[in-house]
Amino acid sequence: MELTPAEENYLKGIYGLEASGISPISTNELADLMQTKPASVTDMLKKLARKGMISYVRYQGVHITSAGKKKALEITRRRKLWEVFLVEKLRLHWDELAGLSDALEHISSPLLIQRMDEFLGYPKFDPFGDPIPNEYGEISSKPRVPVLELKIEQSAKIIAVSDNSSSFLKYLDKAGLFIGAKVLVLDKVDFDGSMELLVENKKRLFISKEVAANILTLPF
Amino acid sequence: MELTPAEENYLKGIYGLEASGISPISTNELADLMQTKPASVTDMLKKLARKGMISYVRYQGVHITSAGKKKALEITRRRKLWEVFLVEKLRLHWDELAGLSDALEHISSPLLIQRMDEFLGYPKFDPFGDPIPNEYGEISSKPRVPVLELKIEQSAKIIAVSDNSSSFLKYLDKAGLFIGAKVLVLDKVDFDGSMELLVENKKRLFISKEVAANILTLPF
DNA sequence: AGTATTTTTTAGCCATGACTAAATATATTT
DNA sequence: AAATATATTTAGTCATGGCTAAAAAATACT
Secondary structure, three states: OOOOHHHHHHHHHHHHHHHOOOOOEOHHHHHHHOOOOHHHHHHHHHHHHHOOOEEEEOOOEEEEOHHHHHHHHHHHHHHHHHHHHHHHHOOOOHHHOHHHHHHHOOOOOHHHHHHHHHHOOOOOEOOOOOEOOOOOOOOOOOOOEEHHHOOOOOEEEEEEEOOOOHHHHHHHHHHOOOOOOEEEEEEEOOOOOOEEEEEOOOEEEEEOHHHHHOEEEEEO | OOOOHHHHHHHHHHHHHHHOOOOOEOHHHHHHHOOOOHHHHHHHHHHHHHOOOEEEEOOOEEEEOHHHHHHHHHHHHHHHHHHHHHHHHOOOOHHHOHHHHHHHOOOOOHHHHHHHHHHOOOOOEOOOOOEOOOOOOOOOOOOOEEHHHOOOOOEEEEEEEOOOOHHHHHHHHHHOOOOOOEEEEEEEOOOOOOEEEEEOOOEEEEEOHHHHHOEEEEEO
């Protein structure tokens, strides 16, 4: 079943909310997420339900179906492969991706995606460290520990960020933090949860609790 | 002035007709080209005129403005750069490009296009041998002689095709003809205009007048 | 339980880009 | 020059994806 770009965007949103444990999803939550009005959401839910992507009962909220889940993973795969391309091949910057991947992820061509995957060397993670679903929608995942949960003296490698907002990404860049960077916890301040890190064995850096919670690592 | 994808497609069509000498362009011609109805064309012409892309007088047909020309060249540039990418990097085939470039050419991002140009090594021609406008809309062109106009014993290199239809491209592929191939005219049949060629110094090939007219060469 | 509040849906409208059918302008023919 | 034919435009309709305002359902409160 073919979806319009708008339908695909809603489906991504529904999948994301459901994956983060919110279930059933309310019309208002979805309206909030999609930056639109509840009345528009109701319209769209009817369309997605008619196409078998969600199960939707009036006033009872939304659940994604397995067909919907599969489609959402397909869209996510397209988006993330494009993101890898934009960063690795075109040398775009973290915070320059959003608008472009929003457009590119809706181009539906199995051939294109298969070739792109091959061209990129079958990447397993996007530039933010999130896993890329394979062509069957399977996700290979590693344990991810927020910097905030690391102990003093513990070392880890940054493997992902859990906030893709432009302001956060710009901050990380300026602070010298990136996917793959090694960090060592020098100090934790109990009072406010802030931390002092040693980045790449050379640079000392203070970060707030909020920042520490959004940087995900693989501990050594 | 931002154009919708539909407006961009019409503008490309208008530019193409005008470049091929048809001027002013009639509503019917455009409807024919765009595979739509004259009434829809009239609607669209009003929109494009309001946006300064064309000059349009009721019942008098269409002329493209310099702003429209510039925009059309920009869209063409985007398309052709994507086509180079799809063929050179993703190893797609001539006849697999159409649908994809139709979608990709509407993604408007100067940064993306600039980086893509750089990544591809500033290509001057698309996979069909047509020149790619530079960022100022300038086109570098070479003389192009249809195979049909070559004389017996004359050698030339295939540099372009003037018909991008899937059926023609598949035929060329099957016949072993491609951009860059060397051809030598062995014989010309006056009666029907058909020709016999020697391709790449090894393979003999008979082609019809229609085919010969649509293969463009740079004679040695 | 009965009222008040919040959430959700319905109803009706807007713009885009298509369409058909009817009206009008231009071209051609006699 | 008038009649006919062709081309083009207008008017009204449809689907998509938004919106607002009003109605209806679910939830919360006294």
